[in-house]
Amino acid sequence: MNEQTAPVTHEGERVLFPPLPYDMRRRSDAAVKDDALRAAVEAATLTKDTARKATFAEAFGERYDALRGLAERIKQHTLDHLDYYLDQFIDHAEAAGATVHYAADAAEANRVCLGIAEREGVRACVKAKSMVTEEVRLLEALQAAGVETLETDLGEFILQLDGDAPSHIVTPMIHKDRASVGRAFERELGAAYTDEPDALTAIAREHLRDKYRRADMGVTGGNFLVAGSGSVVVCTNEGNGTFCASTPRVHVAVVGIEKLVPTFEHAAVLLKLLARSSTAQPLTVYTDILTGPKRRDEHDGPEQLHVVLVDNGRTELLADPVMRDTLRCIRCGACLNACPVYRTVGGHSYGAVYTGPIGALVTPMLKGLTNYPDLPQASSLCGACGEACPVNIDIPHLLVHLRNELNAQRVAGRAERRAFKLYAWVLKKPWRYRWASRLVRFVLRRRADDDGYVTRAPGPGKGWTETRDLPAPAKQSFRQWWKQNKRDEPQRHRDTEVN
Ligand code: SF4
The missing domain is CATH 3.40.50.10420 (NagB/RpiA/CoA transferase-like)
Structure with missing residues (x-):
């Protein structure tokens, strides 16, 4: 094995x-399927995070x-x-x-x-x-x-x-x-x-x-x-x-x-x-x-x-004008306890001594970014780690910085680079975004079960639904809803004030 x-x-x-x-994904795949591991890590980290606050x-x-x-x-x-x-x-x-x-x-x-x-x-x-x-x-x-x-x-x-x-x-x-x-x-x-x-x-x-x-x-x-x-x-x-x-x-x-x-x-x-x-x-x-x-x-x-x-x-890390902030770490572990990714996959998935959000920064810096290309991606950037850090290390910002480095060094595979290029292209114009979100909504709603959840998303979304279900998108986008229900409200409000 x-x-x-x-x-x-x-x-x-x-x-x-x-x-x-x-390759972090292979060990994380095994970890998310290990119910005992997930239960033990989730219970302990949640307890500690709650007690810390x-x-x-x-x-x-x-x-x-x-x-x-x-x-x-x-x-x-x-x-x-x-x-x-x-x-x-x-x-x-x-x-x-x-x-x-x-x-x-x-x-x-x-x-x-x-x-x-x-x-x-x-x-x-x-x-x-x-x-x-x-x-x-x-x-x-x-x-x-x-x-x-x-x-x-x-x-x-x-x-x-x-x-x-x-x-x-x-x-x-x-x-x-x-x-x-x-x-x-x-x-x-x-x-x-x-x-x-x-x-x-x-x-x-x-x-x-x-x-x-x-x-x-x-x-x-x-x-x-x-x-x-x-x-x-x-x-x-x-x-x-x-x-x-x-x-x-x-x-x-x-x-x-x-x-x-x-x-x-x-x-x-x-x-x-x-x-x-x-x-x-x-x-x-x-x-x-x-x-x-x-x-x-x-x-x-x-x-x-x-x-x-x-x-x-x-x-060497100290000489890096951005990443040197990680040296402030006092190894308290609070960012690990707060991190939804760590809670789900546990520490061994990180494949290194330093785990969790701080490990995702320190390990690539000490051992080479090209050796650990998955670690900066192992975050939803929800910000919980940065909020938990007692020495104010802006962990999400540093993770994004490393992702930019990965991109600049062309470490990510060609397929991934192309996917993100396409994503950026879509986001740059409102009409493209509207068209793409309509397409996604249409596909996901067709795949949803009667209870309104998607249990097997297509394409790259498949991994996401392996361990959880995805609520089907609403029939209307927020913009459509706003157009229909709220567009005239400020005017009405102004009229009321004048009267
Ligand atoms: S919360 Fe801050 S100080 Fe504590 S381990 Fe994480 S990065 Fe280090």
């Missing part, structure tokens, strides 16, 4: 990233937009002066005793981490959830080098056991249900089957505690890098980040360079938005601020703290 057509939900089999160029309304009311504006300016200012704040962070982090490394790409990031592991004789490693380590495939690199590495975020731990890949930035196993977790624990850990959340958590905790104690190295990401103090801020809800950063003797924080903020005051603004946008919490349960390794008079903490600053295409 081709990887691109492989089932979307997996047990015991790693979901590999597909060969390039990536409620918590912001309750906490900030009408001040929310001002807060978003402030967050946008903080991130944009830092990105505009990234070289300055990078130098400041490095100076302060090193003064606090950390070792700072710079990795130009994924291979270098992995080389740096493997070098640390080799020098320190690391045999066992525990790892917290981090998007950038997923991006550079650090887990696979460590395991290939013989370092036993365990994911410790509960969701990631289950995915690792199941050989599966994350499908959401914040909730990596959003596509799985409790029963599949119970089966994975039974199969891989020899636990008695249960699908009770408390019992499942207890099984995972028992397994993980011992691993923290035995690990020589802990790997985390970082939600923010505070330039003014050289600190790494790590947010988790399960406390696993705290264990990874403090129990093993070596801590390696792998962080994208766009995570910088000038000071704690600025980080505090973003922290207010991050957890509320992700999980509707006022703050993540554990927010660790790590400045240097353990001091001489301290009992807890690592003997060494290494910070690996990952570029991997970010400076």
Whole structure:
């Protein structure tokens, strides 16, 4: 079976990233037919999206937009002066005793981490959830080098056991249900089957505690890098980040360079938005601020703290006058939860680490637009993602920009280009539009069933009706109706006023 057509939900089999160029449609076709997947993703995203709106309304009311504006300016200012704040962070982090490394790409990031592991004789490693380590495939690199590495975020731990890949930035196993977790624990850990959340958590905790104690190295990401103090801020809800950063003797924080903020005051603004946008919490349960390794008079903490600053295409993205806005992203996942496309096809359909609306922008920018030509099209441009974004990234506008790029680079197939040319030609003259809409109305009304719905649209509309029915168009167009019923109304209204 081709990887691109492989089932979307997996047990015991790693979901590999597909060969390039990536055809999203094939995986989405499988996803929309998977009722269990759709139900799980839709229920979870709807709940989170509703809770996000409620918590912001309750906490900030009408001040929310001002807060978003402030967050946008903080991130944009830092990105505009990234070289300055990078130098400041490095100076302060090193003064606090950390070792700072710079990795130009994924291979270098992995080389740096493997070098640390080799020098320190690391045999066992525990790892917290981090998007950038997923991006550079650090887990696979460590395991290939013989370092036993365990994911410790509960969701990631289950995915690792199941050989599966994350499908959401914040909730990596959003596509799985409790029963599949119970089966994975039974199969891989020899636990008695249960699908009770408390019992499942207890099984995972028992397994993980011992691993923290035995690990020589802990790997985390970082939600923010505070330039003014050289600190790494790590947010988790399960406390696993705290264990990874403090129990093993070596801590390696792998962080994208766009995570910088000038000071704690600025980080505090973003922290207010991050957890509320992700999980509707006022703050993540554990927010660790790590400045240097353990001091001489301290009992807890690592003997060494290494910070690996990952570029991997970010400076190139920064040079792009339009797409650089995506670097403001704080990886809260709100745009995924708000997106009707993500809700329908789930994260694996995007065929990359970053999924949903932000993934549709970041993946083509970091991995090549021609490698992911479908991703900018995976949006109805309804605007829900842009409205949900706490740092005001105008995602719909950027998606349209990438579509224009696809057109300019002639990436779309000839048939698609011709179809859009024809569409543009029709839209340019009112009479052509009227004629075309009359034709469409005629065809669809003839195909409609007695209940007024079209269950199988012709031509390219076929895909649309595969998973839903289309209401038949009204007998009259709006213009015809207006002409017949409303044209004289303003005149009548004026006459009444005069009388
Ligand atoms: S683009 Fe905005 S909403 Fe989406 S993950 Fe990033 S910060 Fe959150």
